[in-house]
Amino acid sequence: MMQESGTEVANNGSPNQNGASSGNHYSDSSVRDGRSNGDISSIEVTTADIIHLQQQQALQVARQLLLQQQASGLKSPKGNDKQPTLQVPVSVAMMTPQVITPQQMQQILQQQVLTPQQLQALLQQQQAIMLQQQQLQEFYKKQQEQLHLQLLQQQHAGKPTKEQQQPLSHQLALQQQLLQVQQLQQQHIMTLQRQGLLTVQPGQPTLSLQTLAQGMTPTELQQLWKEVTAAHIMEESITKNGGLDLSTSSICSPSTATPKTSTPGSLMNGQSMLHTPKREGLSHEEQAGNHPLYGHGVCKWPGCEACCDDFGHFLKHLNNEHALDDRSTAQCRVQMQVVQQLELQLAKDKERLQAMMTHLHVKSTEPKHTPQPMFLMPKIKGLCLAITKNKLNLVSSVTLSKTASEASPQSLPHTPTTPTTPITPVTQGASVITPTSMHSMGPIRRRYPDKYNVPISSDIAQNQEFYKNADVRPPFTYASLIRQAILESPEKQLTLNEIYNWFTRMFAYFRRNAATWKNAVRHNLSLHKCFVRVENVKGAVWTVDEIEFQKRRPQKISGNPSIIKNLQTSLGYGSPLSAALQASMAENNIPLYTTASMGHPTIATMVSNIHEELNGAVEHANSNESDSSPGRSPLQTMRYGFPLDSPASISAQLKSGIHLMSNPRYPIHVKEEPVDAEEMEEGPLSLVTTENHSPELDNHKEYEEDQGNEDME
DNA sequence: CCGACTGTAAACAGAT
């Protein structure tokens, strides 16, 4: 993080972190000609100095503690004292220069022997200086702003020579002001040096205010100040032992670690104000608005939220309540961790996005006239499938994940890293292959056999946009789709027309050849006894008999080790997987339910569906033929009767304890609203006729850690 | 090769 911002700072032309060479970046600018680099750096010396004083405040406490320890017989071994600062991890030092280790603290204590009284005196002195400095700085800024405006006018007028006198007088006034500041600062530095608190770094140029204001815009000056300060603070904290810089306790990152005496509208996250000259001369309110730790009259220090009437009050509060102490340090560390985590997450998500973009881009450029696939496996689907499987793999053993990938390798085209890989499995049945035209339903097609059991709701949810817009046949059977449609409905029941609507709404593919697929839908509804027609006053609705639905699948769930492979491929039907699945889902809890909570049929639905599916299978395992739906002939029952003898299933059911779909034998529900059949018919339909689907939410596709993707290759 | 499953087509009947 800090490395990034540091880089940015460098890119923005800020001095590099070797103080000696700072300012060289500007030598090419005619505007900045003649400006001495040393000016800024020397000002910075005082800034760092101020910070040093704040260190002392904490050091005083630490030292007292140390003395107490020693007095009580707890000797501090020399070896510990000599622990070099180099042991501080660079990353930590880079990111939070204010965070010091106890060893560093001890070292500082050893190097700088001062009595608490001395320190207190110094501190008071320093605070007075700070106040003065702050006031002068503000004044300076205003002056510089005027100067800058005048300079701009000159430049625009193209006659810089004549009117330079006035700006120069302003500059002189400014120099006087700055001289005062400088004197105070130098005085303070001398005091510090006398007392051994500060060692002026040899590389630092001395003050030369004469050239300070020449040709510099105030914004540039201020920015340089901040950048140099920030950079130097970092530098100090890393390179200098004795001068270990603790920075201000109130600010977490070097980018914001500019002293309070400088404008708080400082470079944030490495932003350079060189490019935003309009932000110069910030008022107090603006400063408050720009301070990352202050907003809405509240201190935004993590866990603080103290009310501060104004910015000054806030600054006071910051100094008092969030001084450098263990607590602040710890909080800073926590914040660091938070930021790190967020950045990690961001990086991962970016990577994913990139992979997805690459993926989709490749797909869009693929030749459309491939001889085979109608049920073109959407690339994104492949990606999602891989990830879906990985979700399980994450909580499964490596062996399992391996078997999973072996079980259906073609169904998991792992393309992000190999964008040219054909996405459509050429062989084996995981994907669906049909003749060229997507529009024609050729005789040869492949669906995901239910045994693959890529959770349909998951797939649909994750690829909703894809299916909605791409003329791609979903690789699921009509029965699965119908079931999904019904289960997604709030009442778990749909009229035929509503099922039609769901098909057309969810899949672009089903916006054509309506006669064909509608016939198929009707055929399936009638054919499969898992679909139960329930009559009511207004007509009839279709529901799903989960038990029957599960019966269609001759899944043998048993303790047989060979089942493991089967389970892996079936993903969600093996009860032994349920634990893993639930764990995986738990892992995805937040994102999943975030999406799901917005009325979007998502993995949350999938979870529920899978649970239902699990229970369906389990219940079947528990039941026997007598369990079949009433109203069905024994013949029909026999037709789908598959033995399911799975003790594991039973336990899974007991464990999950999830209710089956209202199986009280399908109470007749009077449909509350008329069928919205009219909106749908052949031809292009509006994609956004969803009551409970919001397309914009589809971007919230959630993926689990895709670390296991290598297994898919 | 067989059987289960699936998709497609079509005939048919009843309801609207």
Place this chain on the structure above:
DNA sequence: TATCTGTTTACAGTCG
């Protein structure tokens, strides 16, 4: 009468 809904049959293909 036309259309919708629902049932049933037939057939072909896939897959284990």
